[in-house]
Amino acid sequence: MTKIATAMKLENNTYKIQNIPVEGLAEKFGTPLYVYDADEIKEHLDRFRQGFSSVDLKVKYACKALTNMSVMKYLLKQGTGLDTVSISEIQMGLTVGYQPNDIVFTPNCVDFSEIEQAVELGVKINIENLSNLEKFAKKYGGSVPVCIRLNPQIAAQSNTDKVDWWHKQSKFGISLDQIDDVKALESQYDLHIDGIHIHSSSVIMSPEIFINGAKAVFDIAMQFEKLDFIDFGGGIKVDVGDGNEVIDVVELGKQLDVEFTAFCEKYGRKLQLWFEPGRFLVGNAGHLLSRCVVRKRNGGTEFVGIDSGFNQLIRPMMYGAYHEIVNTSNPQGDQQKYTVVGNICEIDNFAVDRVLPETKEGDLLAINSAGAYGYSMASNYNSRFRPAEVFVVDSEAHLVRKRDNYEDLIRNQIIID
Structure with missing residues (x-):
């Protein structure tokens, strides 16, 4: 713990x-x-990285947790990328020195014009609904790579009425029963889907449950041939002293390191493994x-x-x-x-x-x-x-x-x- x-x-x-x-x-x-x-932020970042020894791990700071630009710049110096959910957060990241290809844009239920702005800014695009994915496909085809955010309908260890990220009723992500629609868009418009994203969730407390969910995601990923990365998002909690269980990120890293390496061998090439911690780093x-x-x-x-x-x-x-x-x-x-x-x-x-x-x-x-x-x-x-x-x-x-x-x-x- x-x-x-x-x-x-x-x-x-x-x-x-x-x-x-x-x-x-x-x-x-x-x-x-x-x-x-700053020392505590670096300690948490080092701990997050500790369990991963053989995979190509990329940590993208989820800056919605704390958008102070001095903190963002400090994390840039520590070698993180940036996870953003608005155009303003992208602009903040660019202002403090992040390169566009180190920034991922994962909006939720936004007008397509925001996605167009993000494309113009050159950042990595992550789309979480079929409506915007179809608009993206029609406008950009395969000229701009895109990541898709999925809702894999994995049962979480515990659910609350306000925090229930992996549950099938969550508003986040494209449902698994729409994968055929995603594949049809990919085929029709020659989409370049280079990433699969899910939210790792604050309600998953054990590495074993996380790994079971990851294996399901790996099975989904095998359906896409042009992947460069799999992104397990953020949401991982830290111990705040309330006596509640939290996931051991070092042990998670050790187990996921093995499973992801095995997946890459099956996939046929080495992919990057992304995480987007926010609260874990700065909370x-x-x-x-x-x-x-x-x-x-x-x-x-x-x-x-x-x-x-x-x-x-x-x-x-x-x-x-x-x-x-x-x-x-x-x-x-x-x-x-x-x-x-x-x-x-x-x-x-x-x-x-x-x-x-x-x-x-x-x-x-x-x-x-x-x-x-x-x-x-x-x-x-x-x-x-x-x-x-x-x-x-x-x-x-x-x-x-x-x-x-x-x-x-x-x-x-x-x-x-």
Whole structure:
């Protein structure tokens, strides 16, 4: 099982990110504040690569998890490609230095004009529905290679009502019962299908189940003669400290390494193996620092009110996601049970009945595992500002996004009489 990889370390009763006290970061840049640790990102990337020894592995960072361009550029320096889901993400990637052939565009239910724009930008195209695949075939034929995103209808280990990527009812991908239609388009328009893509899913927790699914995908891939790669997507979770099972990516790598090598021998040539981790790389590397601004008691509940809200980290409210919370101001205090809430004028619980050291107004809390889908899903709800972002690289804290201000909030509004 993957270890909990929180970027914060407790030294001499002081929490630090690399060698920088988090209290110092809060004082210098204010709160709420997103902080990302480059060392933790690299550690997770190295771990992801560790199990693969004989295959040609390509890691494409799924930047929707965290689109800060300094983080994207850092991952470029670590040798990753880029997985994108919008034209803006493609443009960000090109701006920081990614080459077009290292960027894959995997949109979902978009107008075909976006795919046309992506072709003009020269990136790898991944299409997930027959409608757009037919339009692509009619316009480009075999002149532009295309990857197809499949829904292989593989039963996942566990399903939830909101996360169910491999289930046959998922909206993602081309259904297996439409493979004959794909083959017909390939034949009629001489399509150059050079890749098969599926989503590896956050609901698959064991290498054995993953490998069984992979074998089914390999069987599908044998129907296509011009493949250069198979892409197993992203979604792989890391241990956030909630006690839930996560897949061992090193063991997965070792097993998939063998199976993919065997598939390539059967296919007749060596293909590339692609993955698109997002949360796995940046999730545990990020922290949302926030001050306790209100302590109150209602009925039998002790509330810790902080200067953030679900407008800045929506995952606990949207998914019921667990985030470890640390009182960095009083790490050795007596343990008490609190409900940690935000400042939005709706219920916005970050944690309910969470055991924390005694917490007072003014204490600095760190909400951990907030690097993925934290800032990228933030909003200005309640007309509040989005926080600043800081990236710690080689023990130096860099401001990589300024905090919103009032001018940002009203910039695109037009007042009429």
